[in-house]
Amino acid sequence: MTETFISWGMDPNWAWGVATICGILLIALPLMLAVAMIIYADRKIWAAIALRRGPNVVGPFGLLQSFADGLKVFLQETIVPSGANRGLFLIAPIITFTVALLAWAVIPFNSGAVLADINVGLLYILAISSLGVYGVILSGWASNSKYPFFSAMRASAQMISYEVSIGFILIGVVLFADSFNMNEIVKAQQGHGLGIVNAFGFNLLLFPLAVMFLISSLAETARAPFDLTEAESELVAGYQTEYSSMSFALFWLGEYANVLLMCTLNAVLFWGGWLPPIDWAPLYAVPGIIWLFAKILFFFFVFSWVKATVPRYRYDQLMRLGWKIFLPISLLWIFLISGYLMLTRYS
Amino acid sequence: MIQLFAFYLFATIVIASAAMVIFARNPVHSVMWLILAFFNAAGLMLLAGAEFIAMLLVIVYVGAVAVLFLFVVMMLDIDFAELRAGFVRYLPLGALVAIILAAELIFAVGAWSAGGVDLAARAAPVVSDKSNIQQIGELLYTRYIFLFEAAGIVLLVAMIGAIVLTHRKRGGVRTQNISKQNQRRPQDATRLVDPGVGQGMEL
Numbered sequence: 421m422t423e424t425f426i427s428w429g430m431d432p433n434w435a436w437g438v439a440t441i442c443g444i445l446l447i448a449l450p451l452m453l454a455v456a457m458i459i460y461a462d463r464k465i466w467a468a469i470a471l472r473r474g475p476n477v478v479g480p481f482g483l484l485q486s487f488a489d490g491l492k493v494f495l496q497e498t499i500v501p502s503g504a505n506r507g508l509f510l511i512a513p514i515i516t517f518t519v520a521l522l523a524w525a526v527i528p529f530n531s532g533a534v535l536a537d538i539n540v541g542l543l544y545i546l547a548i549s550s551l552g553v554y555g556v557i558l559s560g561w562a563s564n565s566k567y568p569f570f571s572a573m574r575a576s577a578q579m580i581s582y583e584v585s586i587g588f589i590l591i592g593v594v595l596f597a598d599s600f601n602m603n604e605i606v607k608a609q610q611g612h613g614l615g616i617v618n619a620f621g622f623n624l625l626l627f628p629l630a631v632m633f634l635i636s637s638l639a640e641t642a643r644a645p646f647d648l649t650e651a652e653s654e655l656v657a658g659y660q661t662e663y664s665s666m667s668f669a670l671f672w673l674g675e676y677a678n679v680l681l682m683c684t685l686n687a688v689l690f691w692g693g694w695l696p697p698i699d700w701a702p703l704y705a706v707p708g709i710i711w712l713f714a715k716i717l718f719f720f721f722v723f724s725w726v727k728a729t730v731p732r733y734r735y736d737q738l739m740r741l742g743w744k745i746f747l748p749i750s751l752l753w754i755f756l757i758s759g760y761l762m763l764t765r766y767s
Numbered sequence: 768m769i770q771l772f773a774f775y776l777f778a779t780i781v782i783a784s785a786a787m788v789i790f791a792r793n794p795v796h797s798v799m800w801l802i803l804a805f806f807n808a809a810g811l812m813l814l815a816g817a818e819f820i821a822m823l824l825v826i827v828y829v830g831a832v833a834v835l836f837l838f839v840v841m842m843l844d845i846d847f848a849e850l851r852a853g854f855v856r857y858l859p860l861g862a863l864v865a866i867i868l869a870a871e872l873i874f875a876v877g878a879w880s881a882g883g884v885d886l887a888a889r890a891a892p893v894v895s896d897k898s899n900i901q902q903i904g905e906l907l908y909t910r911y912i913f914l915f916e917a918a919g920i921v922l923l924v925a926m927i928g929a930i931v932l933t934h935r936k937r938g939g940v941r942t943q944n945i946s947k948q949n950q951r952r953p954q955d956a957t958r959l960v961d962p963g964v965g966q967g968m969e970l
Contacts, residue, residue: 539818
């Protein structure tokens with residue numbers, strides 16, 4: 421994009437700046453639109469599984485429901501509880517929302533179509549996703565109310581626990597891809613599965629990791645069945661209890677942007693990203709971004725499906741799954757994968 | 768130009784937030800300022816060309832260590848009046864520490880400007896076609912492999928020590944037996960009976 425602006429006769433430095441800002445807008449604005457639509461899709465899928473009709477009043481098929489909700493929330497009054505720590509109370513949703521947008525900088529949408537093509541892309545995603553916990557902790561603490569605080573404690577323990585196993589799972593992918601760069605990881609998947617399928621997930625050694633990553637990403641985004649942070653029967657609405665109007669909406673948007681991000685990571689790291697599913701020339705005629713979106717939507721459907729069907733975990737079960745099952749298995753898998761690679765690739 | 772601007776931006780925020788860590792009255796605010804300082808220090812690392820270290824700084828310190836800090840600080844019931852009570856008593860010791868630190872700073876800046884040690888060349892990134900991660904990996908796993916493993920063993924001993932110190936068997940605690948729970952089937956727990964009218968049944 422920088423070259424285009426330079427060819428229009430712009431100074432290279434300015435062209436870079438303008439191109440970067442355009443890139444950010446090109447990612448952030450469609451993302452917000454996607455989040456609005458994905459909330460609608462989530463509710464529709466959930467309703468269909470529960471044999472209900474879901475949102476069907478605003479606009480055709482209720483398509484505009486999210487926008488109506490957004491407008492309603494926008495016009496409400498922001499209430500700050502009198503006992504709340506005002507500054508942190510207001511910063512917390514901003515952190516959640518900002519962090520949810522930041523990680524998209526390194527997601528490759530097509531070959532070379534990435535805002536920041538850095539060689540520590542995967543580490544950047546880990547770093548940014550580890551920041552997400554602050555929005556939750558701060559909102560829980562600053563609300564000065566017991567249920568949000570319980571929720572914040574649960575959320576932070578949960579996120580830290582599952583980040584450990586996610587880190588180990590990602591090391592397995594990095595070992596196979598031989599790079600931390602997201603685009604390189606996607607390219608390494610070309611024809612990887614059985615020689616014809618463009619996905620790490622079809623590698624027998626990596627398939628268990630793909631499954632664990634999907635479950636961990638459910639836990640990391642605090643989606644059902646791991647939504648203990650918002651368990652309405654125990655904690656009212658969790659850390660968002662005291663929030664209203666836009667500050668609540670920021671949590672909502674950030675949460676769904678995070679869910680989309682995790683779906684994207686599943687698609688990019690294990691299921692070929694912007695590559696077509698099968699390494700067959702005519703399939704490459706379809707733009708990569710369409711393959712990526714199809715995969716993201718598939719994983720989002722899985723997320724909604726799980727939300728509608730699986731009952732909520734108990735807290736000790738959640739911790740056991742993270743620390744006693746995923747952590748040892750993913751650690752063992754690092755040894756297995758590096759041993760396998762030493763045998764086949766590096767000897 | 769943009770590097771210079773970024774450097775001064777990050778450096779100013781690091782120093783300002785580090786000062787706010789001390790000056791903030793609320794300990795939770797202190798931790799938040801500390802996190803901001805970590806974050807901007809990572810920015811400085813990026814400017815020095817050490818992107819791997821920068822990311823590690825964020826992942827380890829901001830993502831894990833500071834969360835635990837925050838956890839502990841939130842749980843503490845701190846009495847602010849008591850904290851400020853011993854100010855006069857600790858003043859001489861504090862002044863001594865301050866003087867030593869100031870002297871070290873002056874010496875460091877003086878030695879640096881005298882050009883005694885070629886620090887600038889050390890701090891600058893080594894120009895190479897290899898990425899940061901590869902360079903660190905090659906050094907760490909070849910030349911410094913024994914030191915690396917020794918560090919690992921020290922951490923392992925610390926971890927085992929922490930577990931041994933805190934682990935105790937408590938009586939009267941009901942624990943979950945997960946495999947037993949998973950093996951439980953409906954027919955083990957329920958019984959379908961069809962009692963006649965007015966006969967009742969034994970359980």
